Amino acid sequence: MTLTPADETLARLIRADLGDDILRPVTERYLEEPRRRFAGHAGLLALPRTVDEVSTLVRLAADKRVPVVPYGGGTGLVGGQVMPDGPAPLVISLERMTAIRAVYPTENTLIAEAGAILADVQAAAEEANRLFPLALAAQGSCRIGGNLATNAGGVNVLRYGNARDLCLGLEAVLPSGEIWHGLSRLRKDNTGYDLRNLLIGAEGTLGIITAASLKLHPRPEAVGTAMLQVASPQAAIDLLSLAHDQLGDGVSTFELIHKQGLQFLTEVLPDVRQPFATQPKWCVLIELGLFAGHAPADALETLYIAADKAGLVGDAVIAQSEAQRMDLWAVRERIPEANRLIGSVSSHDISVPISRIPEFIQHGAKVVAGLGPFRINCFGHLGDGNLHYNVFPPLGRNRSEFDNERQAVKHAVHDLVDAFDGSVSAEHGVGRLKVEDIERYGDATKLSAMRAIKAALDPQGIMNPGAVLKP
Known part of the structure; x- marks a missing residue:
């Protein structure tokens, strides 16, 4: 890619301040998104190693009015990580900032840099006998900064909440290049506007998250998983209510699956072992995480008996081993892959x-x-x-x-x-895919307030322009 004079000037300034190693050739993976709805472009690609280097990059870009696109794991599905239009941006990838800076088991807190892979954050928590419950299909490649920037959900939201609910504090670089040192480990901190929650879900339009203070949870002593046939979505909802009545917050996951998804697996991923000989029209995957000596398999059997008596369920498979549990999860987790192939x-x-x-x-x-x-x-x-x-x-x-x-x-x-x-x-x-949608369906007052916040924090409009809000 041929650099413009403005790109060459910015590159010289970056190398002068941060060295030659900070800039890398722009390869296709930084210009693509998984669904291939958008093809991005970029003038420069920078791979900083510290928050100070991120700060310098953003400050230099702001001085030259060059757009900045933060890049995490590239797994986002709405085009927030690529910029197809406008002046070629500086892409700042956090992939070298992967450190787990600290773990505080007694506080149930972990501090990770934004480039840490989600699975590595989970593993660091497990080493301390704790649970970081954010769980996504892309957890082997997505990065915690991107998870927070998009307020990722996943399969455990029912019990533990979204990414926003799992974060206590942030370190971030604002559009001016200033660093916000907000890595609080406090549960209670009422000191004015909540900048943390403003940056979470902003998709890099208000700044770049560089590290996060994350909430950990006790690890359940035992996990139980089952797949149950249900007659209808209403029966599934009634089953969920019954499960909550019996098990409280022991229910971690409750996933609805339609026959079409099972048929897609048969069509393009026949290696996936399906639990029922005849594919049901509807089924649910339920997972429990219990403490204090409770046996999840017994709890699931008791739930099934009560649900069967109420006419809510048909056949069921309760995992009796970790291998069986993983087989059940493979059905749910590979449906998106089958969707992509179709x-x-x-x-x-x-x-x-x-x-x-x-x-x-x-x-x-x-x-x-x-x-x-x-x-x-x-x-x-x-x-x-x-x-x-x-x-x-x-x-x-x-x-x-x-x-x-x-x-x-x-x-x-x-x-x-x-x-x-x-x-x-x-x-x-929202990314770029749904900008028109939030204009069409969003509350006008909320959108006006969002634009005012964007203008106040990013008056030059350099941070991920075109994402979330119209430029």
């Missing part, structure tokens, strides 16, 4: 009030059927109301045949979500 016409990361999910699913099927002979794979985190409601071409057809219908499908689904008091962006963030 190729969706339009994918939707949505949330709806839990009690309204059955009605939404019923109406959604009618709405999509009115647009064409599409297949719907509706699955996800029923316990927190977050569904992945994805629309696919008919069997034997390719998604490219329906590119001109993608916007109509998306608007139809999102209009319905809005009518049901839901959100069109549940856990993946």
